[in-house]
Amino acid sequence: MTRSSPRASSQDATHKPRRALIVTADDFGLHLRINEAVERAHQNGVLTAASLMVSAPAALDAVRRAQRNPTLRVGLHIVLADGAPMLATHLVPALVNRHGRLGDRMVRDGFRFFLLPEVRRQLKAEIRAQFQAFARTGLKLDHVNTHKHFHLHPTVLALIIEVGRDYGLQAMRLPYEAGAPRWIRPWMARMRKQLDNAGIAHNDYVIGLSQTGHLDEAALLDALARLPDGVGEVYSHPAVAGAEPITPTMQTYRHSDELDALLSARVAAAIAASGAITGGFADVFAQRIYE
DSSP: OOOOTOOOOTTTTGBBBBBEEEEEEETTTHHHHHHHHHHHHHSSOOOEEEEEEETTTHHHHHHHHHOTTSSSEEEEEEEEEEEESSSGGGOOOBBOOOOOSOOOOOHHHHHHHHHHHHHHHHHHHHHHHHHHHHHTTOOOEEEEEEEEGGGHHHHHEEEHHHHHHGTTEEOOOOOOOTTOOOGGGHHHHHHHHHHHHHOEOOSEEEEEEEETTTEEEEEHHHHHHHSEEEEEEEEEEOOOOOSOOOHHHHHOOHHHHHHHHHHHHHHHHHHHHHHHHSSOOOHHTTTTOOO
């Protein structure tokens, strides 16, 4: 566990940490089919949180659903690639392609974010605009993460932390999964250090990274059977069935299988049997999670 309750003593930290589990749906607001799935999975399943894309086409519908489901914890899913910017394109020309969309050349953009001050200025302005848009919804900010895990980039993460302090940022996703390739581990260690130094709460591990778009009931039950100690986050991409892919990059996603997993009575029973504290980031980190 990375962060205990302010009331926990140093002696508490020597005790074995209990389990906690946050079950999150990403891309809330991207499509009405996703929004409907999020609402159903929260009301009738194990979903406890959702990450809102504030500049996405169905964002207003997502906010309305969140407002009528006050126990759903909602965070900000910052989009800096493969999506629409919040700011007008003429204000962020270095971030968008000729179609006015945030680019999908993440390696190239990562170098530009690090090396070019004007690009960083526009990046910071876009991050602030997305925080501002979330604040205007009136929803309480439960957590922050990024589309395609772009906050693994240290410059992106530093800007999110800097800007987020003005908007109540308290928790972020650490996209670490057991068995991750060795090359990514130094990036995870650096990210963990940045978050810890900034006092930002975070999970210890995720479930679903290696099964992105394919986290069905069998895969989720297998992961839950091997649930480690600490704070975990299941992150998923549920949507109700439809005739067309939600986006071109999601053509292979099995959204309805993921929704079925979140509605599964067997999954609910497995989570209950694990003894894990459940809820959003705010719920988990508000409790004394040490035995």
